[in-house]
Amino acid sequence: MIGLVLLLIFALMAVAYPILIRTVWDPNIYDPETGIDLTVVDKVYVEEVTDPATEVGRVDAFLNDPFAQLGDVVTVRAPAPTGLAHLLGTDPWGHDVLAMLLAGASSAFVMATTAALTTAIVAITIAAIAAFYGGWIDTVLSNISGALLLLPVPLLMIILGTSEIGEHIGPAQFGFIYGLLAGAGAAAIVVRSQAVTTMRRPFIDAARSTGASSSRIVLRHLVPHLIPLAAIAMLIGVTGAIVADAFVSFLAYGDNRFSWGTMLNAAIRFPSLRGLFDTPWHLLIIGGIAISLLAASFYLVAIGIHTAFDTPKVKRS
Amino acid sequence: MTRYLAGRIFAGLVTLVIFVTILFFMAEILIPGDYVTQFTLGMSPQDRAALRAELGLDQPLLTRYLDYMAGLLRGDLGETGGGGSVIDALIAFLPWTLLIFVFAMAIAFPIGHRLGKIAGWRDGTPGAAGLTMASVGLYTLFPPLLVFFLVVFVSGLTDNQGIGALRALLKDGALSVDVAWSMLWTVVVIALALGVAALGLDRYHRTLPAWVWALGLIAGPVLIWMARGMWSDVIVILRYLALPIIAVAILAFGEVALVSKSTVKEASHEEFVFAARAKGLPDKDIRDHHVARYALLPTLSKLMVSVPFMLVGLMIIEISFAWPKDGAFGMTVPGMSSALFTSLENRDTTMVLGGLLAVGIIVLLVRLFLDVLQAALDPRIRIGSRAQ
Numbered sequence: 001m002i003g004l005v006l007l008l009i010f011a012l013m014a015v016a017y018p019i020l021i022r023t024v025w026d027p028n029i030y031d032p033e034t035g036i037d038l039t040v041v042d043k044v045y046v047e048e049v050t051d052p053a054t055e056v057g058r059v060d061a062f063l064n065d066p067f068a069q070l071g072d073v074v075t076v077r078a079p080a081p082t083g084l085a086h087l088l089g090t091d092p093w094g095h096d097v098l099a100m101l102l103a104g105a106s107s108a109f110v111m112a113t114t115a116a117l118t119t120a121i122v123a124i125t126i127a128a129i130a131a132f133y134g135g136w137i138d139t140v141l142s143n144i145s146g147a148l149l150l151l152p153v154p155l156l157m158i159i160l161g162t163s164e165i166g167e168h169i170g171p172a173q174f175g176f177i178y179g180l181l182a183g184a185g186a187a188a189i190v191v192r193s194q195a196v197t198t199m200r201r202p203f204i205d206a207a208r209s210t211g212a213s214s215s216r217i218v219l220r221h222l223v224p225h226l227i228p229l230a231a232i233a234m235l236i237g238v239t240g241a242i243v244a245d246a247f248v249s250f251l252a253y254g255d256n257r258f259s260w261g262t263m264l265n266a267a268i269r270f271p272s273l274r275g276l277f278d279t280p281w282h283l284l285i286i287g288g289i290a291i292s293l294l295a296a297s298f299y300l301v302a303i304g305i306h307t308a309f310d311t312p313k314v315k316r317s
Numbered sequence: 318m319t320r321y322l323a324g325r326i327f328a329g330l331v332t333l334v335i336f337v338t339i340l341f342f343m344a345e346i347l348i349p350g351d352y353v354t355q356f357t358l359g360m361s362p363q364d365r366a367a368l369r370a371e372l373g374l375d376q377p378l379l380t381r382y383l384d385y386m387a388g389l390l391r392g393d394l395g396e397t398g399g400g401g402s403v404i405d406a407l408i409a410f411l412p413w414t415l416l417i418f419v420f421a422m423a424i425a426f427p428i429g430h431r432l433g434k435i436a437g438w439r440d441g442t443p444g445a446a447g448l449t450m451a452s453v454g455l456y457t458l459f460p461p462l463l464v465f466f467l468v469v470f471v472s473g474l475t476d477n478q479g480i481g482a483l484r485a486l487l488k489d490g491a492l493s494v495d496v497a498w499s500m501l502w503t504v505v506v507i508a509l510a511l512g513v514a515a516l517g518l519d520r521y522h523r524t525l526p527a528w529v530w531a532l533g534l535i536a537g538p539v540l541i542w543m544a545r546g547m548w549s550d551v552i553v554i555l556r557y558l559a560l561p562i563i564a565v566a567i568l569a570f571g572e573v574a575l576v577s578k579s580t581v582k583e584a585s586h587e588e589f590v591f592a593a594r595a596k597g598l599p600d601k602d603i604r605d606h607h608v609a610r611y612a613l614l615p616t617l618s619k620l621m622v623s624v625p626f627m628l629v630g631l632m633i634i635e636i637s638f639a640w641p642k643d644g645a646f647g648m649t650v651p652g653m654s655s656a657l658f659t660s661l662e663n664r665d666t667t668m669v670l671g672g673l674l675a676v677g678i679i680v681l682l683v684r685l686f687l688d689v690l691q692a693a694l695d696p697r698i699r700i701g702s703r704a705q
Contacts, residue, residue, distance in 0.1 A: 147335035150677035152625035155632060156343075159661060159669070186622065239457055240626060247633055250461055268465055288462035295457035306579075 003300025010294055014109035017102035031099070045072050091266065091283045101286055104260035108242065108294055111171035115241040116298070118179020119234035123187035124226050128218050130188075131195030142192060148185030153178060153237075154244035161248030167255050171245070178241040179234075187233035191226050198225045228309045235302035239295040246291045263287030325688050329681050336677050337389065341382055344666050344673075385670075394674065395667040397660065403671035406656060411675060412497035414652035417558055418631055419504055421565035423534065429570045430616065433577025437612075438604045440582050449578060455571030460630060463567060464637040467560050486553070487651060496550045500542070507537040516693055561650055564634045569627055576619045580612040587611070614691055621687045625680050632657070 021031065043056040045068050061068045068074050090096055126145070130138040157178050160166055169177070198204070199222065207217050248254045249261030267284035376384070388395055394403035433452070436445040486492040511533050515525040542551045584590070585608050593603045632654035639655060653672060660668035 143331060143335055144339075146332045147339055149622075150332065150336045150625065150680050151340065151673065152629040152676065154626065155629045155673075155676070158629075158633070159657075162658070162661065240629070243457075243459065243633070244629075246459060247461070250459075251636070264459070264461060268461070284462065284465070288459045291459045292454065292457045292462075296453050299453055299457060303579075 003297045003302075003304055006293055006297035007301060010105055010109055010297065013102050013105035015106075017099070017106050020102065021099075042073050042075055045070055045074050091263075091280050097263075097283060097286060100258070100263055100283075101260075101290060103258050104263065104287070104290065105294075107171045107257055107259050108245065108291070111175040111245050112238050112242055112294060112298065114172045114175030115178045115182070116175075116234045116238045118176050119183040119187050119237050120227075120230045122180055122183025123191045123233060124223060124230050126184060126188040127191035127195040127226060127230075128222055130192050131199045132214070132218055132222065134199075138192075142189070145185055145188045145192070148181060149189065151181075151185070153181045153185065154240040156181065157241070157244040158247055161244070162251060162253040166248065166253055170255055170257065171259075174245055175241060178237075178244070182237040182240070183234070187230065187237060190233050191230050194229045195222060195226055198222055228305060232302045232306050235298045235305070238298045242291060242295045242298070260287045260290050264291075321692050322689060325685055329685055333677065333681060334386075337386065337674060338382075340670060340673055340677070341385060342378075344670050345378060394671045397665055397668045397671075403668055406668060407671055407675050408498075409494050410651065410653050410656040410672075412494060412501055413558070413650060414628075414631060414635070414654070415501055415679075416497055416554070417561045417565055417635075417650070417652065418628065419501065420555075420558070420562045421569055421631075422627075423504075424562070424566040425569035425573055427531075429573030430577045433574035433616075434581050434604065434609050434612075436574065437578040437581030438585060438608065440578070445578075448574065452571040452574040452578070455567060456575060458568065458571070460564070460568060460633045461637040463564055464560075464634055467564055468638075471560065471563070492550060492553065496547050497554060499545070499547065500538075500551060500554065503538045503541050504534075507533060507541075512690075519694075558650075561631075561634055561638060565627075565631050568630050568634070572623055572627070573616075573620065576623075577612070577616050580615040580619065581608055583615075584608045584612040614694060617687055618691065621684055624683050625676070628676055628679070 043054055045061040046055045046057070047070065049055045049057045056074055061072075061074045091100075126141055130141040157174065160169075160177065161174065204217060204221055207221050212221075246259065246261040246264075249257075249259040250264050252262070252265050263283055264287045267280050267287065385395060392404070394407070397403055397406055429452075432448055436448040436452075439445045487494070511525065511530060515530075518525055542548050581604075587608075589611075590603060590608060593607050598607075632652075635650040635652050635654040636658065638650055653675070657669060657672040660672070
């Protein structure tokens with residue numbers, strides 16, 4: 001239940017960003033990469049700051065003007081404060097955090113949905129073919145699935161994302177490739193065993209004896225029985241895709257689109273100049289929680305489907 | 318049992334061959350260019366061609382594939398671009414990753430399994446729901462975020478000089494990889510010995526008490542390390558690896574708890590639980606001696622499927638500790654991920670292949686081990702395989 005609600009919220013967020021940026025939000029301020037909202041104040045660079053309104057210390061002077069000498073007047077950029085205009089505040093460079101959150105949602109959501117659907121479709125196709133034809137086709141397909149199971153798909157996607165190919169694949173392609181590999185591997189094994197037991201059940205023989213065609217048996221009788229299990233497999237698989245995708249953009253590889261990983265990258269890179277505790281915490285935590293919650297919502301929906309279809313043999317008193 | 322084992326090993330080898338085939342062709346597609354294009358900017362075309370011929374990169378793809386497979390049969394994984402053999406590189410890098418994994422699981426599994434057991438047994442209560450939510454939260458936690466928190470808040474408290482120091486010690490020769498390997502072997506051998514003892518006792522319907530496990534797993538390695546005079550090295554290694562171990566343990570904990578919870582919950586609907594209840598056994602006894610014992614095998618087999626994913630989480634954590642290179646942490650764990658990603662940057666396809674192959678073999682070995690364990694514990698699996 002919670003999972004569905006969360007998923008719905010993320011879907012809304014993904015839709016909201018393009019609408020908001022076209023209607024209400026000024027792209028000069030709210031675009032997550034180019035839009036900034038800053039106030040500019042001239043301050044004097046001094047050794048010891050006594051009056052923060054007119055003076056500035058070493059680190060801040062360096063951040064705003066790397067060539068500043070003691071006693072110079074430095075133009076200090078102050079990001080706009082949290083308020084009605086910026087509900088979640090701004091980061092140290094003046095980007096709006098809420099806009100970043102929403103902009104990241106659309107790419108993550110597109111990626112996750114593509115990955116989920118591809119996983120399910122590939123898994124069901126392979127499982128249905130293997131169970132329906134049986135024999136050597138089944139042997140070949142299950143051996144390939146077993147071999148793919150040895151290969152952690154998220155690791156492969158990280159390698160792919162950080163290689164040169166990664167610069168040319170968008171979120172949809174990323175999800176598609178993930179889905180192909182995950183669907184042919186782990187998901188196919190789970191769904192195939194279900195398909196094999198379904199093929200042995202009497203209603204398949206009944207359909208055969210009434211003269212139903214192969215395609216009718218597969219599509220109308222076999223596949224509907226595989227959908228719940230495939231749904232669970234795909235939703236659990238998606239969590240890995242989300243983490244892999246976020247990690248690639250966290251390392252600043254990939255196709256340079258804006259995403260939640262980029263937010264974390266910016267947040268963690270920032271304090272290398274000032275010391276660890278000076279991290280823009282809201283940026284870090286909001287980005288990180290968004291990634292976790294999206295993954296968690298898929299996982300929770302999977303658990304929900306599992307309990308809905310899995311009726312216990314004996315009810316505990 | 319021997320027949321079953323032989324069958325499993327044969328099936329594993331077949332899977333491995335298919336795995337290497339898929340991997341080999343995938344690496345060709347994934348890694349554009351080769352080691353020579355990456356490193357020989359100033360070279361003349363003739364020299365480049367000569368270097369390619371020396372490394373065997375000028376051969377057609379199929380020939381290289383057959384060469385690689387033939388080498389694999391002889392236990393030769395080829396040479397890295399730098400000149401050393403891939404096996405040597407793996408021996409230098411693997412133990413750190415495996416140490417982190419083994420120690421993290423040794424922390425995460427007992428705690429996660431215990432808590433998951435309670436949550437599954439009391440499912441529906443607020444406490445169980447809270448525990449489930451916490452586990453889901455940990456399971457889906459973005460690893461770099463966790464690493465950042467650990468570095469900021471824990472590393473300051475423990476006066477950690479950074480894992481990078483470990484690498485420097487290795488370079489100086491103050492510390493050798495052999496120590497890491499023998500640490501690993503000690504733990505694995507003692508765990509196996511305890512497992513065999515537990516299985517032996519099971520024949521006489523006795524269980525090895527939890528405190529024997531705990532004592533054996535903690536005191537056993539410590540005594541052996543002290544006796545072999547490597548105690549000070551062990552302390553140094555553990556101090557530097559503490560943070561990655563904690564990080565991986567936190568991530569793995571969520572997964573273990575979730576899996577235990579679902580298997581215990583499923584097992585609590587079985588009929589034998591009814592029978593035990595009808596006998597008038599106390600609730601705690603049913604949970605610990607009937608349900609949890611029954612649920613242990615499905616828990617292990619479900620976790621086995623997640624082992625590759627846990628290894629990915631581990632590698633992500635290793636990379637996160639080393640990131641950003643110029644910045645805050647820069648703690649390079651001298652493990653698999655740094656080997657894999659450095660060789661990826663160098664377009665060193667053989668080394669990448671070797672690294673991924675090592676991951677595959679680890680997964681395969683874990684799977685084989687659990688298959689055997691299951692067959693030893695569950696006669697239905699042994700007999701079922703014979704009947705086929």
